[in-house]
Amino acid sequence: MAVKVMIPTPLRAYAGKREFAELEARTVGEALGRLTSEFGELRKHLYTDEGRIRSFVNVYVNDEDIRYLGKEDTPIKDGDTISIVPSIAGGCGQVRSSLWTERR
């Protein structure tokens, strides 16, 4: 099935500065696999070392999040659009306990 995979701005430098790639695939997993085969530097930003899609990488088929479909086994039809959309997260780490240790 011919599908368009939209590449988010932060990843375009690793995909020849493309905004999208056109691929043949039967499932979302197959499409992302073909994308990362063609553009190898994308892989570490999309997948963990264990081969799972990173938690802050959101993947949609048309307007539906694949988490609510078949995840990477979600089938694709001709003309579908797969979008990769970031979530943003971070934080300073451990909360200091100084307030507790300084109270008398």
Add this chain to the structure above:
Amino acid sequence: MSGEARLILGGEIAEAIRAHGAETYPHECCGAMVGRDGDEEREVLALWPLVNRRDDSPRNRFSLTAEDVLGAERAAREKGLEVIGWYHSHPDHPARPSDYDRDHAWPWYSYVIVSVTEGAARAITSWRLADDRSAFVSEEIGLRAGASG
């Protein structure tokens, strides 16, 4: 990425980031930085403050959903600009990225961190994720006239 990247912040932008961090203290604040990206430097021209979605641990974590990101991108496009990065605060913690920051970061974006100590905004720094995800690389902040460092 180049180690010579530079992020330009207007005075009012830097102050708005500090103010947001002070306002939400002791919780982390967060938001989008909207502007223009160039070959050697990028400039933040507006902020899109957002709500920290980490209700469970807002003192040391922040998160923004895909919908938040899409909303920020839409707002940026309406101004003829793009989202070039994200800012957040570190309450009672240095303005240096944590391992958690790095584990969850995207390349290309500028990540601005403001340290807020006892309710007062202190140092403000900017970082970009290395191509191999091994570390953040410090990004020089250039302040426009009128900004306080």
